[in-house]
Structures are given as structure tokens and as C-alpha cells.
Amino acid sequence: MKAIIFDAKKYDRETLQAANQASGAPHELIFVESQLNAQTAALADGFRAISIFVNDDASAPVLERLARGGVRLLALRSTGFNHVDLNAAARCGITVMRVAHYSPYAVAEFAVGLLLAVNRKIHRAYNRIREGNFLLDGLQGRDIHGRTVGVIGTGRIGAVFARIMAGFGVTLLGYDVAPNPECIQLGMRYCPLDELLTQSDVVSLHAPLLPETYHLINAEALAKMKPGVILINTSRGALVDAEALIEALKSGHVGAVGLDVYEEEDNLFFRDRSDQIITDDVFARLMTFPNVLITGHQAFFTHEALAQIAETTIRNLSDFEAGCANENVLLPR
Numbered sequence: 001m002k003a004i005i006f007d008a009k010k011y012d013r014e015t016l017q018a019a020n021q022a023s024g025a026p027h028e029l030i031f032v033e034s035q036l037n038a039q040t041a042a043l044a045d046g047f048r049a050i051s052i053f054v055n056d057d058a059s060a061p062v063l064e065r066l067a068r069g070g071v072r073l074l075a076l077r078s079t080g081f082n083h084v085d086l087n088a089a090a091r092c093g094i095t096v097m098r099v100a101h102y103s104p105y106a107v108a109e110f111a112v113g114l115l116l117a118v119n120r121k122i123h124r125a126y127n128r129i130r131e132g133n134f135l136l137d138g139l140q141g142r143d144i145h146g147r148t149v150g151v152i153g154t155g156r157i158g159a160v161f162a163r164i165m166a167g168f169g170v171t172l173l174g175y176d177v178a179p180n181p182e183c184i185q186l187g188m189r190y191c192p193l194d195e196l197l198t199q200s201d202v203v204s205l206h207a208p209l210l211p212e213t214y215h216l217i218n219a220e221a222l223a224k225m226k227p228g229v230i231l232i233n234t235s236r237g238a239l240v241d242a243e244a245l246i247e248a249l250k251s252g253h254v255g256a257v258g259l260d261v262y263e264e265e266d267n268l269f270f271r272d273r274s275d276q277i278i279t280d281d282v283f284a285r286l287m288t289f290p291n292v293l294i295t296g297h298q299a300f301f302t303h304e305a306l307a308q309i310a311e312t313t314i315r316n317l318s319d320f321e322a323g324c325a326n327e328n329v330l331l332p333r
Contacts, residue, residue: 001321002028003049003075006036007056009270012077015310016051027317035266038062045069049317054078054297055266060088067092073320075313076330080236082209087332096330097316101156102300102308108160110299111204111234114258119144119230123293145169150200151188152216153207153235154180161204162186173200176207197224202232209236219244228255234299237263242282249289256291260299269296 008031034040036056044050044066076098089096117123120141148171151158159182162172172188173196207213218241233240248254278284319326
């Protein structure tokens with residue numbers, strides 16, 4: 001089957017081509033660097049399948065344009081699907097398939113890395129040493145051991161994060177609509193969200209972005225958190241109200257923040273903007289805080305995770321072409 005791969009980076013080309021070859025090269029893959037949106041949808045004319053990533057636009061108008069051009073499969077290279085209008089896809093006769101699972105260790109380990117970095121101010125120490133400043137003033141952190149860590153979202157990634165944190169000797173609190181038996185075995189106690197926020201020294205987000213989780217961490221939630229709390233988000237940017245977070249940082253209520261995602265990241269992440277002015281004032285303000293560490297949506301970015309994403313994407317193309325449904329098909333909500 002002929003498929004066009006939107007928002008294709010060098011690593012997408014390498015991993016998808018390798019997975020395609022390993023499966024017998026059943027598909028003709030055409031790679032384009034452009035993100036999918038209303039202006040670029042015409043590039044897919046004549047293709048039955050397209051593949052997109054997390055910041056591509058799969059809203060109703062774009063899907064309708066794709067359908068008119070003959071697209072019948074939307075293969076996501078991600079687990080999250082908040083950027084896809086599933087109801088519009090169904091109306092247009094477009095099947096949506098995702099990568100339901102890939103290495104949960106990639107994201108969970110990165111979340112732990114962010115936590116350690118902001119708690120022990122490793123990012124600040126790195127910059128100081130490069131400038132020849134070896135003073136320790138302002139770099140004091142706190143032991144993670146003995147703290148209370150709240151995990152919001154305890155699916156595969158949240159459970160791995162909890163397992164790692166259990167090794168630090170922490171008290172684990174969890175919040176999820178469906179408690180995970182694996183986390184309970186670790187000693188995690190599930191509790192209402194308000195209790196988790198008020199009791200946790202660290203809050204780590206591992207929940208999907210849904211209408212009910214949009215701005216889950218807002219001004220009210222931040223006010224309930226312990227003074228000096230550390231907030232980590234490696235899930236979806238819009239779980240956190242960035243403007244409310246800025247106010248909590250300015251007041252000193254939030255002690256440190258590690259963000260791998262940002263709610264308006266679409267026009268920033270996965271691109272080289274080093275020679276341009278960042279016009280997003282909220283993002284620019286976040287970058288001014290010494291106790292905030294932001295990375296560019298790289299938590300998933302390991303060899304193992306990329307290989308699994310590519311292999312699943314190729315399998316989704318093959319199953320669709322063969323008329324076989326699999327566990328990766330997304331149905332309208």
C-alpha cells in the first residue's frame with residue numbers, strides 16, 4: 001500500500017524504512033517534512049493511508065479534505081489521539097489506528113530524570129561549571145527518600161514510574177479512574193485527587209489528555225499543593241494551565257517544575273527555532289524561571305521506543321490493507 005508520512009524526521013525515515021523492510025517491504029512509503037494541516041492535506045491526494053505524529057492537525061475540516069482525496073486510513077505514530085476528531089473520521093469513512101503500546105520505560109525513566117534534575121538543580125550546575133563557577137550556593141536540593149510522590153495516571157507508564165520511585169523509598173499516592181493492581185502491590189495508596197495534591201511533595205502526570213483532564217492542574221489545583229512541591233509533566237501539555245503555573249511559580253508556592261510537554265507546543269517543538277524570536281509569551285516567561293526545566297517532547301525518544309512505534313505503524317498499515325482489525329483501531333467516543 002502507498003502511504004504518505006507527514007512530519008517525517010530523519011529518525012522516522014530510518015525506523016519506518018527498517019520496519020518496512022523487515023516485514024518484506026509491503027508498503028511504498030513517501031516521507032514529507034510538512035505537518036498535516038488544512039494547507040498540506042492536498043499532499044495526500046491519491047493515497048489510501050497517511051501517518052501523522054502528535055502535533056499534526058486531524059480536525060474535522062482536515063479529515064474531510066483527506067477523505068475527498070481518497071484517504072481511508074489514518075495511522076498515528078503515537079499513543080495519544082487528542083489531536084484527532086474520531087467522530088469526524090468515522091463520518092468520513094477513515095479508520096484511525098494508533099500505537100497503543102510502546103516502551104513505557106522510555107517516558108517513565110525520563111520523568112525520573114527530570115525530577116532528579118530539578119530537585120538537585122543539575123541543569124543549573126551544568127551551566128555554572130561551563131562558566132568556571134564552582135560555588136554550591138543556590139544548588140541545595142532535598143532527599144527524595146522519605147518523601148510522598150503522587151502519581152496521576154497509573155497506566156503502563158505511570159506504573160513503571162511508580163516502580164522506580166518505590167526504589168527510592170518514598171510513600172506512593174495514586175489517582176486514576178481504574179486502580180492498577182501492580183501499583184497497589186508496590187504499596188501505592190489510591191486517594192481522591194484533592195488528597196493527593198495536598199499530601200504530595202512530588203506530583204507526576206501520566207494521564208491522557210481528554211476533555212475531563214484538560215487543565216487538570218489549574219490555579220485551584222496548584223493552590224492545594226504543598227508549598228515547595230515539584231511538578232513533573234511528561235504526558236500532555238494541556239493537562240497543565242501554563243498561565244496558572246506561572247503565577248504559582250512567581251509566588252514561590254511551586255518549588256520546581258520539569259516539563260517535557262507544553263500546551264501550545266505545536267509551533268515550537270520538533271523544529272530548530274534557534275535563529276528566531278519566540279513569540280509565545282507564556283512559554284518565554286516559563287523559560288525565565290531558574291527552577292523550571294523544559295525539554296522538547298523527547299521523553300519517548302529512545303531506540304527501543306522508536307523501533308516499536310515503527311513496527312506497530314507498519315503492522316497497522318498491513319492489517320488495514322488485509323482487512324484485519326486489530327487492538328490499535330480507535331472508535332468514535
